Amino acid sequence: MDGRHQSLVAASEAVRLRLSRTGRAPVARTISTPLLLKGLEFDHVLIPDASHYARQKSAAAKSFYVAISRARHSLTISSKTPILEFPLPNL
Numbered sequence: 001m002d003g004r005h006q007s008l009v010a011a012s013e014a015v016r017l018r019l020s021r022t023g024r025a026p027v028a029r030t031i032s033t034p035l036l037l038k039g040l041e042f043d044h045v046l047i048p049d050a051s052h053y054a055r056q057k058s059a060a061a062k063s064f065y066v067a068i069s070r071a072r073h074s075l076t077i078s079s080k081t082p083i084l085e086f087p088l089p090n091l
Helices: 003-022 051-055 060-068
Strands: 042-047 071-077
Touching: 042 060, 051 060, 060 071
Parallel strands: 042 071
Antiparallel strands: none
16 A cells, blocks of 8 residues: 555544544545445445456455445446456355
8 A cells, every 4th residue: 555545544534533423424525445434324325446346355245335335315336347246255
């Protein structure tokens, strides 16, 4: 992870903590990873590259589920392919 990405992650974590402590709604637009937004909900969610989740090495399906379950009113998913296939988990 480069320094710019680390600072973005740190800023997102700080916003998430502040919002969860105050009970305030997030700002109009939030860009983040699903795990940093876990526990929060938004009126509208846009996932710009859903195929990204299928390429992840670990917990891909879980991370995708967290991303799609943040939406209250609308969910827009964009992907290069119409079907996403996730690897079977190791049980």
